[in-house]
Each structure stands twice: as C-alpha cells, then as structure tokens.
Amino acid sequence: MTIDAKITVTLGASVFAYYLYSVWTTLGKMATTTGSSGGGQYEPSVVDVIVVKAMLTKALSFPPEIIDRIVDLAEYWPHTTTELNSTTVIARGNNQFHRPSDKSLENMFLLRSTPLGLHNWKRVSSAANDIPIERTPLKPQPPGEEFSADDFQQLIASPVSILAQPCRRIVFTIRSRDQGFSGVREDHGTYNGSWTWFEVGLERWCKTSPAQTSSPEQPERTEQQSPQPSLKLDDLCTVIPEVGWEGEVQNAYIFKHNLHPSEDLKVQCNVTAEKEVVEHRVVWSHTDDVDPERDVEAATKLTRQGRGKATGNGKFVRDLKLGDVVTLWSKARFPSWANFVESAKIDVYYAI
Incomplete structure (x- = not known):
C-alpha cells in the first residue's frame, strides 16, 4: 500500500x-x-x-x-453464534471399567459453528429443518479436492462478494471444570498437570472424498466429483482431527486423536482439581502473531493461561476458508479424569 x-x-x-x-x-x-x-x-x-x-x-x-x-x-464485522447449554460429563478418561482401546469417551464432539460467511445458509440448505447444527453428530469422512470461493458464492447468491478467507476472529466461551481432585497438590488451582481440555476442529465441504465412494481396500473405484457444495451437514469432510481407515476392527473410517493435547489446537484446559465451574473466554484473532519458537515468553504466558502455546500465531483463523465449519471437542485422559461442561459457545466474526 x-x-x-x-x-x-x-x-x-x-x-x-x-x-x-x-x-x-x-x-x-x-x-x-x-x-x-x-x-x-x-x-x-x-x-x-x-x-x-x-x-x-x-x-x-x-x-x-x-x-x-x-x-x-474498524473491526465492523458481522458474526454468527452457536452455543450449547447442558450440564453433563462430556469426556472421561479410561478406567478399569472401560477397554483401554475404547477412545469414545475420551474425545467427545461438543459443538460446531455455522458455515463461515454463508449468512443465508439455512435458506439454501436442505438441512434447515434437520437437527440443530450444534447437535448433529460428526461423520468421519476424509477430505478430498476442495471447492473454490466462487462455488459457494454462486450457490448462495449472496448480495455481497465474500472473501475467500474472510474469518477475522473466533471467540470461545466455555464454562467447565474437572473432577475436582488430583494426586499432585502443587498443581491444584493452576493449569499445570491438567488432563481435561478442549480442542478446535475443522470441517469442510469437498468435491471429492474417499468415504463417498469406496474404502482404501477398493482402490479401483474412482472418487465422484460434486459440481457444487451440497451444504448438507452429512456431506462435510473432517480436516481436523485426522480421519483414517480402521480395517482390522471397525472396517470404517474413524477419527484419530492424539494422546496428548495438540499445542496448536488446544483452546483451553480446565483448572486442575477445581470443584467449581470456571468460565474461560478465549479469543483467537487473525492478527495474532505469537511464534512459540521466537517468542518463548509470550508462548509460556499462553501455557500459564491454560492455552496451547502454539495457538497465538493467528494461523488457524487466517487459514479458514469460505464455508468452513469450526468444531469444538471436549477431552479427558487417564483414569479418574473427567471434563464436566456446563455451557459452550462459539462466536465467529468475518469480513464482507
């Protein structure tokens, strides 16, 4: 300029x-x-x-x-809000009553945003009268070739042109606590040693997905290409977390979650051994520029706040594309650890 x-x-x-x-x-x-x-x-x-x-x-x-x-x-942006209000145990670490290989209780889908920038999404989507978007379960479908921004704009007939990467800010508001006790007393009341946390995820409509036509065991079948995004939740592909094929036991695509928190995806962890619900408001902005490798002090500050040390660089926000859907996962690890969630909200701000 x-x-x-x-x-x-x-x-x-x-x-x-x-x-x-x-x-x-x-x-x-x-x-x-x-x-x-x-x-x-x-x-x-x-x-x-x-x-x-x-x-x-x-x-x-x-x-x-x-x-x-x-x-x-001037940050004069419209935004969308999705929220969930229900006091319950959302995630629980494995214990003697659960099979060690059973990860279904450790990683629980919690909430998703509406498609980024598609402000009249419900008017053009057949999903408008289905289960509310925040309650619709995720399907493990690996991504393929992506749609362009023009594919979305032509479909929704927007009165204004939307940027290909319009996201400017994401605000996560979470009220939660862990089980209220732990064996390491010096960690109590801090974010150290916490094994209950929340991670961000990402869904995206794609022209192709291996899950739509075949399994990895049937490579001779070709992927079908969609002419435009369907805008149906069932057709969303999962970019984060990783989706892989499980052929030995389930013979299906599954979500693959890491044992430890991902430092670039961890939104917030709970205060360790806290019996009372605590509210956390976490803001991710497109202008964030904390590089954990160069600015160790700033990254350490994020860790002390219970965030992932690599979540302050703004990359996730800047990389979001038109039509993307942000998801929130509740996590818990190891015996006796439990993540109690009272409410959660995602506000997504975007430029037009």
Whole structure:
C-alpha cells in the first residue's frame, strides 16, 4: 500500500470511528438479530455492514477497496453464534471399567459453528429443518479436492462478494471444570498437570472424498466429483482431527486423536482439581502473531493461561476458508479424569 493510500485509509478510519461513536450513543445497548457480545457493545448484522459501506462510499467517494479496508480496520464485522447449554460429563478418561482401546469417551464432539460467511445458509440448505447444527453428530469422512470461493458464492447468491478467507476472529466461551481432585497438590488451582481440555476442529465441504465412494481396500473405484457444495451437514469432510481407515476392527473410517493435547489446537484446559465451574473466554484473532519458537515468553504466558502455546500465531483463523465449519471437542485422559461442561459457545466474526 502506498503512503497516499495509507493516509486515505487512516483519515477514512477516523471518519468511520466518529460515525460508529454516533451510532453507539444513539442506539445505546440495542443489538441486531445477530445478538450482542454480552457487554453492551453494538454487534452489526450483515445488513448493517452493507448499509455502512454504501453510506461511506457516497459520503467519501473512496474506491470500494479503500472502503473495505476502512471497515475491516474498524473491526465492523458481522458474526454468527452457536452455543450449547447442558450440564453433563462430556469426556472421561479410561478406567478399569472401560477397554483401554475404547477412545469414545475420551474425545467427545461438543459443538460446531455455522458455515463461515454463508449468512443465508439455512435458506439454501436442505438441512434447515434437520437437527440443530450444534447437535448433529460428526461423520468421519476424509477430505478430498476442495471447492473454490466462487462455488459457494454462486450457490448462495449472496448480495455481497465474500472473501475467500474472510474469518477475522473466533471467540470461545466455555464454562467447565474437572473432577475436582488430583494426586499432585502443587498443581491444584493452576493449569499445570491438567488432563481435561478442549480442542478446535475443522470441517469442510469437498468435491471429492474417499468415504463417498469406496474404502482404501477398493482402490479401483474412482472418487465422484460434486459440481457444487451440497451444504448438507452429512456431506462435510473432517480436516481436523485426522480421519483414517480402521480395517482390522471397525472396517470404517474413524477419527484419530492424539494422546496428548495438540499445542496448536488446544483452546483451553480446565483448572486442575477445581470443584467449581470456571468460565474461560478465549479469543483467537487473525492478527495474532505469537511464534512459540521466537517468542518463548509470550508462548509460556499462553501455557500459564491454560492455552496451547502454539495457538497465538493467528494461523488457524487466517487459514479458514469460505464455508468452513469450526468444531469444538471436549477431552479427558487417564483414569479418574473427567471434563464436566456446563455451557459452550462459539462466536465467529468475518469480513464482507
């Protein structure tokens, strides 16, 4: 960006900041149907953003790309919210009553977001009247060739063009606790030695998937290619966690979970041996730039907060593509460890 362009964006951002202040003082704590952040801050809808862009274009006579940049810098983004409210044991470590090979209780799907940027997804998807998206179970289907951003925009007939990678921020709000005891007293009340935690996952519609046509034991069959995304939850492929073929016992595709937390995927772990429910609000932003290899101090700070030390680089957020679905998993390891979840929420902010 040239110096003149930077000056123009800065001036425009100042004008927009004044405009936002006027809107906030006029509307107070009123929010649109997209909801509020809970602290009284105004949360714009898709229509709000479109109207503001039109007003700025007319008032400032700036090129569209400059207006887009101003609105983006002002963090004037629409967002979607999915949440789950149910007090229950979501994950439990193996003990003498469970087979050591049984991982079904250790890794539990908890919640998923709505497709990124597809603000009229329910109007064009046949899944609109099915089980709510946050309760629909995941199917272990490995990904294949991906759709382009144009494939989604043509399908949903959006009134505005959506960026190929529009995600700007993800906010995870989790209320949970572990079993309330552990054998290492010095870890009590800290995040050290915690073996109950939450990890992020990722689903994506793909043109091809081996699970749609054949198993690895039938390589002669070719994968079928879809002309456009179906937008059906049953057709989503799982990018994270890894999906692999289990031929010896289950003869099916299964989710493959690591024993230890993944430092680039761990959203939050519970306070060790805490009997009371604790609320954690974890924010991942596209501007995060903590490299755990270069900035050891910042990475250590994330660890002390109960996060994965490699979750502060913004990569997951920046790499999300139009139509992607973010998932949240509840985890527990080893005998007696249990992850009690009271509620969980995913807010996904994106640029248009």
